[in-house]
Amino acid sequence: MRGDIVIAGVGHTAHGKLPDRSTTSMNVEACRKALADAGVEKGMVDGLFVKYPTSQHRSMYGQIVAEALGIQPRIGGVWDQGGATNISMISFAAMAIEQGQCEVALVTIADNPRTGTRQAYERAWGEDDVYGWFGTPAGYAMIARRHMEEFGTTHEQLGAIAVAARRHGANNPDAQLRKPLTLEEYAVSRPVVEPLRRDDCCLISDGGAAVVVMSAERARSLKVDAAVPILGFGQGQTSWEVAQRPSLTETAAAVSGRTAFEMAGLAPKDIQVAQLYDCFTITPLMTLEDYGFCAKGEGGRFVEDGAIEIGGALPVNTSGGLLSETGMPGMQLVIEGVRQIRGTSTNQVPGATTSLVSNQGGIMHTHSTLILGA
Amino acid sequence: MSEMPEPGITPVNQPFWTALERGELTFQRCGSCGGAWLPAREECPRCLAAEPGWEVASGRGRIISWVVYHHAAHPGFADRLPYNVAVVELDEGPRLITNILADEGDLGIELPVVVRIEREATFSLPRFSLA
Numbered sequence: 094m095r096g097d098i099v100i101a102g103v104g105h106t107a108h109g110k111l112p113d114r115s116t117t118s119m120n121v122e123a124c125r126k127a128l129a130d131a132g133v134e135k136g137m138v139d140g141l142f143v144k145y146p147t148s149q150h151r152s153m154y155g156q157i158v159a160e161a162l163g164i165q166p167r168i169g170g171v172w173d174q175g176g177a178t179n180i181s182m183i184s185f186a187a188m189a190i191e192q193g194q195c196e197v198a199l200v201t202i203a204d205n206p207r208t209g210t211r212q213a214y215e216r217a218w219g220e221d222d223v224y225g226w227f228g229t230p231a232g233y234a235m236i237a238r239r240h241m242e243e244f245g246t247t248h249e250q251l252g253a254i255a256v257a258a259r260r261h262g263a264n265n266p267d268a269q270l271r272k273p274l275t276l277e278e279y280a281v282s283r284p285v286v287e288p289l290r291r292d293d294c295c296l297i298s299d300g301g302a303a304v305v306v307m308s309a310e311r312a313r314s315l316k317v318d319a320a321v322p323i324l325g326f327g328q329g330q331t332s333w334e335v336a337q338r339p340s341l342t343e344t345a346a347a348v349s350g351r352t353a354f355e356m357a358g359l360a361p362k363d364i365q366v367a368q369l370y371d372c373f374t375i376t377p378l379m380t381l382e383d384y385g386f387c388a389k390g391e392g393g394r395f396v397e398d399g400a401i402e403i404g405g406a407l408p409v410n411t412s413g414g415l416l417s418e419t420g421m422p423g424m425q426l427v428i429e430g431v432r433q434i435r436g437t438s439t440n441q442v443p444g445a446t447t448s449l450v451s452n453q454g455g456i457m458h459t460h461s462t463l464i465l466g467a
Numbered sequence: 468m469s470e471m472p473e474p475g476i477t478p479v480n481q482p483f484w485t486a487l488e489r490g491e492l493t494f495q496r497c498g499s500c501g502g503a504w505l506p507a508r509e510e511c512p513r514c515l516a517a518e519p520g521w522e523v524a525s526g527r528g529r530i531i532s533w534v535v536y537h538h539a540a541h542p543g544f545a546d547r548l549p550y551n552v553a554v555v556e557l558d559e560g561p562r563l564i565t566n567i568l569a570d571e572g573d574l575g576i577e578l579p580v581v582v583r584i585e586r587e588a589t590f591s592l593p594r595f596s597l598a
């Protein structure tokens with residue numbers, strides 16, 4: 094099914110503080126813009142895949158969004174894989190379309206942890222709050238420490254990922270944080286949970302983003318302007334608790350990436366630009382290893398000396414990623430992956446014909462991969 | 468002083484907390500396949516048999532990784548900052564979240580540790596010191 098399904102349109106709200114906006118309203122705005130971008134009437138939409146909003150629990154939230162959109166999808170609902178959800182939903186939409194379960198799908202996310210509640214991000218992990226074990230950054234710090242001790246990965250190498258993201262974000266008019274960062278500034282960034290520092294941690298943002306998925310054939314018959322073919326996708330999972338997984342330094346990106354590359358008939362050397370989920374700097378570093386862009390333990394050396402900045406060997410997170418564009422988990426990376434193939438990024442890789450995107454949820458628990466191409 | 472979190476004691480994990488009161492660190496072992504694990508659960512995650520038994524640990528293990536908190540996510544830990552949280556693997560196999568009773572500069576992965584059960588206000592916790 095390589096290339097048989099396309100992303101026909103993309104849309105998003107502003108990023109940052111959006112007080113007084115409900116997640117439903119932001120989902121509707123993102124979907125309205127994605128439909129307009131594709132040139133598709135909402136009446137054609139018969140699939141609706143919605144990410145679970147972390148800031149507010151509402152039963153059957155997918156149906157609430159469908160009602161606000163004024164549509165009656167044949168297939169739809171809410172999916173929850175944390176930050177891995179968006180690419181996973183795109184792949185479920187693609188499979189549903191291939192199987193004739195729907196024809197035109199909207200895949201959408203909206204959340205407001207910045208001005209609403211962020212309880213989901215601050216809870217204790219399991220029963221271990223008695224030891225002071227709280228929060229998402231600590232889980233990533235536990236993994237980062239092991240990687241640094243096992244392979245000699247340095248703070249400066251983690252910093253190179255933040256520096257690249259902030260450089261790219263500074264040149265993206267839509268980015269929430271447009272202040273570039275130097276390695277010197279990174280070095281004095283205050284510790285949050287060591288070994289992670291403030292500038293290793295992603296933004297917390299309100300916002301919404303959506304894409305329209307359909308068959309390439311349908312896109313041709315509808316004369317969609319800039320449909321971007323999906324070449325491959327994959328997913329993978331490991332233990333829920335960090336303490337329970339066999340290795341802290343190998344992630345589900347390995348199986349997810351392998352599945353996606355096999356489907357696309359491509360290898361890492363064929364990829365020209367990558368959007369790698371960067372909730373914390375350690376995440377893209379290990380994703381590069383597990384995808385096979387370099388050997389296990391070599392991720393630190395891979396990202397040094399501007400290699401992942403625009404103009405480098407493999408530009409990564411060219412819109413600024415979660416560290417600079419928006420902390421909204423994952424769909425913005427997909428949209429930037431689409432822009433790179435369309436040639437419309439503010440940090441365009443000239444002539445890019447292959448574009449890889451990763452999403453990741455939990456403490457490196459769930460991973461999903463998307464490969465787009467011209 | 469802010470209230471500290473307390474363990475969520477359930478019928479399933481109660482033997483773990485009761486053993487700590489006696490000064491013993493325990494883990495579960497499957498009566499069917501011999502698999503060993505923490506935290507407590509009703510079924511063996513390896514063979515799915517519902518025959519968990521409790522066994523006293525040697526108390527020896529090694530550090531898998533650790534972090535150091537510089538801000539308190541819970542007000543009860545504010546006066547302990549900075550403090551560490553570690554993953555320790557027991558010699559018998561189960562892994563647990565814990566604290567290491569040592570200076571941060573002395574910590575390292577794979578270092579051997581030994582359990583030291585410490586009394587908190589209303590319960591006891593298995594922490595570890597460098598062996």
Ligand SMILES: [Zn+2]
Pocket residue numbers: 497498499500501502511512513514515516
């Ligand atoms: Zn068993």
